Amino acid sequence: MTVTGPKGFRAAGVAAGIKESGALDLALVVNDGPQHTAAGVFTRNAVKAAPVLWSQEVLRHQRLRAVVLNSGGANAATGPGGFQDTHATAEKVAEVLGTGAIDVAVCSTGLIGERLPMDAVLSGVVTAAGALDATREAGLAAATAVMTTDSVPKQSWKSHSDGWSIGGFAKGAGMLAPNLATMLVVLTTDAVIAPEALDAALRAAARVTFDRLDVDGGTSTNDTVLVLSSGASELSPRVDDFTELLTAVCLDLVYQLRADSEGATKDVDVIVRGAASEQDAINVGRTVAEDNLVKTALFGSDPNWGRIAMAVGRSQAEVDPNTLAIAINGVTLFASGTTAADRTKVDLGARAIEIAIDLGIGSSTATIYTTDLSHGYVEENSAYSS
Amino acid sequence: MTVTGPKGFRAAGVAAGIKESGALDLALVVNDGPQHTAAGVFTRNAVKAAPVLWSQEVLRHQRLRAVVLNSGGANAATGPGGFQDTHATAEKVAEVLGTGAIDVAVCSTGLIGERLPMDAVLSGVVTAAGALDATREAGLAAATAVMTTDSVPKQSWKSHSDGWSIGGFAKGAGMLAPNLATMLVVLTTDAVIAPEALDAALRAAARVTFDRLDVDGGTSTNDTVLVLSSGASELSPRVDDFTELLTAVCLDLVYQLRADSEGATKDVDVIVRGAASEQDAINVGRTVAEDNLVKTALFGSDPNWGRIAMAVGRSQAEVDPNTLAIAINGVTLFASGTTAADRTKVDLGARAIEIAIDLGIGSSTATIYTTDLSHGYVEENSAYSS
Structure with a gap:
């Protein structure tokens, strides 16, 4: 299971034609609510990619309806034009979902310094919206579409005995990959949780998991970790319990990222x-x-x-x-x-x-x-x- | 030319039997004066080898009669026994030269955590003292005896138009070498220069040369750069001129260290x-x-x-x-x-x-x-x- 493990989420992964290989390259994760609380942590690199600048901005209101992610291009060091591409991508997602662009986060991964093929990206968004599903297969497709040099998709899902759960997928690991393979992580939960508590839990979990995965010291221009809460379980866990389970999901993803890092034998x-x-x-x-x-x-x-x-x-x-x-x-x-x-x-x-x-x-x-x-x-x- | 380029210096390099291969492994550089001014800069690593602790101590009085160096063992992380080995080595050099141990610096390079074969070291000191010479060949033998994984000895010598000169040899480069190959550098000059000026010139030169050679971020437990002044030219250069020529010699050695660093193709x-x-x-x-x-x-x-x-x-x-x-x-x-x-x-x-x-x-x-x-x-x- 993965991002579609918790109730209230749909996902899709499609081949939008961004990658010349024809592999899956565009993912969409949608929170169907009733709650749309979200939090994020981002790269501390001073050179931030356009999607990071965008997503940091929209996360200010602690709310997300959807995340769109692409592989095949980092949209970093692309100037004002690159930022407009990110904005246009978010607008397209908002349009097909009937929401505002301010509720859409964007993540990109791939080579730095190249503009994205926007025709492919925008038509891919439409295709992905039509493929959205709450199944395990749909979650796997999303996890697969963000892969660059990853050899396997990385997914995790853990449920609490009270009945709520946390899922997620990840790609890359710091800057370990040749494709400037950013670490992108999307986490989902159906727990009912306040924005401030969700933000604090994510920061606490990331601090002892993703922040301590260090393969080659690199810090990508695009690193992003997002968590979305649907509240669909109608259960409100204790903050400590939520943080503990979130940390366990993050650590599981860290182990998978490390195991798949390039050339690693230990x-x-x-x-x-x-x-x-x-x-x-x-x-x-x-x-x-x-x-x-x-x-x-x-x-x-x-x-x-x-x-x-x-x-x-x-x-x-x-x-x-x-x-x-x-x-x-x-x-x-x-x-x-x-x-x-x-x-x-x-x-x-x-x-x-x-x-x-x-x-x-x-x-x-x-x-x-x-x-x-x-x-x-x-x-x-x-x-x-x- | 090398450490024996400037007037007032003799050197030797011998096979003392520290290395099992039978290669040259013990070097001696002697300042015959009339001046015995000296300065040193040492590793900033918190884990310092015994010879570094010793040499830092004797340099407090800004005077050296001789430097003894060995390859085949770093004498680092060897506890109080290792420090006693360094002390005994300095005492042996002092004895054969008719001076005090406080006038003898010691440098070691090789694997961390192994005690030195002191019988070989002490008899090597006697052999080296007998081989001391002011020739180019003697300088080369000393430069060769400090090599670990270096493929060539590194030497430099530059003279000022006024008639004084600076020479030196080096081995290793930061921690780039598999043998924990410490960077050891011995510089000599026949310029007449006050202790404080010599110390300041060395720090200024090292700051823009050895301190800025960075092959893999390593900082050895044994890194040492020493400069000895004999005053044998009877010429007192302006401090700026001396610092400039010293920097040029150091930079020449830096280029040689980089070019010989392991596996480097660029x-x-x-x-x-x-x-x-x-x-x-x-x-x-x-x-x-x-x-x-x-x-x-x-x-x-x-x-x-x-x-x-x-x-x-x-x-x-x-x-x-x-x-x-x-x-x-x-x-x-x-x-x-x-x-x-x-x-x-x-x-x-x-x-x-x-x-x-x-x-x-x-x-x-x-x-x-x-x-x-x-x-x-x-x-x-x-x-x-x-």
Whole structure:
């Protein structure tokens, strides 16, 4: 199940002709209410694509009737003309659904710097509106239509025992993909929830899931995570329960994004404990996760804790080599300023790897989700646009 | 010519048996005076190797008689025992030269977390002292003995028209090498120069050369740059002239380090102009230089300015997409918020690539020296210690 799992939603994915391949490339997700509450989080990149600027603006009134998404072009760095294209797309969706453009968010993914083929986009919107359905298949088609270099669609759906549920789909992962593959996520719920609570829940969930997925340090011009609430279950969950289930759906999508990231042969959890602050824990985790020497060692199944110690030391966090401890897959290799165990005791043959770093200074913690750096990554990312 | 270019210096490089291969692995550089002024800059990594802790301490009195360097082991993360090994090495050098250990700096490079074979190190010191010579060959032997995964020794020597000169050798480049290949640099001069002026000149030169060489973002536990002044020319240059020539020698070594960095197929200058501050310019340059999507595109000879725009936008600097301009090899591809020229107009076939980024905000500038990210990098760095 996916965005069509919760009650009150229809979806569609069609081949609009934006991609020359003829693959699915335009998705529409519609909230049939009765409630139309929505929230979003967006890329912090200073160079924002036109659809991000548009969607940020319409989300100000915390309400969405629909989201239209396209692959085959990011509509980023396209100037005022690109913004007009996004506006025209939202107007078209509004027209076919009988609503206002201010109730329509737009997401795009693909190469930066190219204008979209608007004839294909606008006729695709009409086709998609005619294909809208609440079935599992319709949700899958939408999840498939946003794929760029993704090898599989990523979907999640979790229900609460009280009877409400949260679903969603995702594509990309940060900037890991050659196609400047933005991370786009659409989440849906039939829980009854106030706009402020929905916004707070999304920010809390994204902060410990999508914000901590770091494959190559990239932050796309188009990254967007949206959540839409239909209220169709007529159930009003406690905010804590809602945030918890939303976080679980987001984490499920994060695991799928990581597993499908280009060239990855290892799924790596970098767990930082004992930090002076949560920001320190995040800094250390991200520095280790982005370090190419650590990542290539993991690709080689080499438990090279010296490279991890180097990366920890160069982070901007408060670090004391004498209180630092580094364990890989449960074996502490470095502690008290020196070697704690022989590295040959660590087996990195499996795909899942856990790097546990205890700074031994405070009590803050954070987990960053990353991958190794392989020949596949270099191959796919050096052979794209030219 | 190299460290033995300036008058008043002798050097040696010997095979002490630290490396199992039997290659040269221990170098000694001796300042025969009459002046023994010295300065150093060291890694900012919080996890510092024993020889860094030692050399920082002895440099407090701004004076050095000799530098002893070994490859085959970094002596990092080796605890109090490792520090004692460094101390014993300095004492041995002091003994054979008839000076105090406080006048001897120590540098090490190799794998982190392993103790050095001290019998080999100490007997190597004796052998090296016997081989000390002021010849070009002796300087080359020293430059060769510090190599780890370097394929060639890196040396430079430049003389001022007034008759004084500066020489030096270097190995590694940041953390680019699989052997945790620290950057070690020893510079020598026969100019007469006061300790404070020497220190200031070194910091000024390093700030725009070694500090701006960024192959993979790594900062070794062992990075060390030392400069020793013998005063043997009996000439006292103006501080500006000295700083200028020292910077030229450092830049020459930076180019050699970059050209020899593992797997590199492109030499890339990232030139940032129009920044609100020099720190902003450095931030933008480093973010672009460390971005794996930019680096893999360059490996593929792909002028993918969209990835550069993404990296600029995610830097912590003040960035306005509407004033930003990006040129590759002299062709402006992005300006005024949109595409300025077709990317096919850029030829990236040659090894040298210039990325020019104008932020259009202020007047500060910085250049970062980097490389592409190739299969060779992944291969060499994934196949090392295991």
